[in-house]
Amino acid sequence: MKELLTGFNKAFESKARLGIMSVLMVNDSLSFNELKELLTLTDGNLATHLRALEEQGFLIVKKQFVGRKPNTTYTATEVGKKAFTDHLNSLEEFIKRL
Template identity: 75%
Template sequence: MKYDLLAQFNKAFESKARLSIMSVLVVNEFLSFNALKELLSLTDGNLATHLRALEESGYVAVQKQFIGRKPNTTFSATQAGQQAFTDHLNALEEFIRNI
């Protein structure tokens, strides 16, 4: 029974950093790279790596634009990402209730 509950966990969210990124993006329409970096206290490389993995999974959308002459990259949770994250949290809650 407990093994079946573990099977419901989404491997994309096993990392503390990815769990944090999705938690922040699900409750915000979008955030810039710098805002995410500051809020989560992650290095540029670490944040970029985790965002890329979430983007490749289809859970995060990236928008690049210029504000004046400065590049600005923002990130948002996709509909699929929001659903996958909700499912993951529900599985985690169910697991905790059945321990």
């Protein structure tokens, strides 16, 4: 049983991180506010999970100003997309073997 869990990526064990990567896999990029609204997370909770994914190299963060307002957008990296796909494949394989 333990060998079935080896493909799981701890970075995606959190429901919030699973949600973040899921929406970034199907969108080129999303702003902080768009992610917050889609996932119904608080600012602090979302920021913590985004930072953790960024530190692992799974996200690219782009900060800019739109007019006079700051705008931060997030994009999944190729490394992040591969890690997430591998995680989902491992999860699917695990379920098939039960």
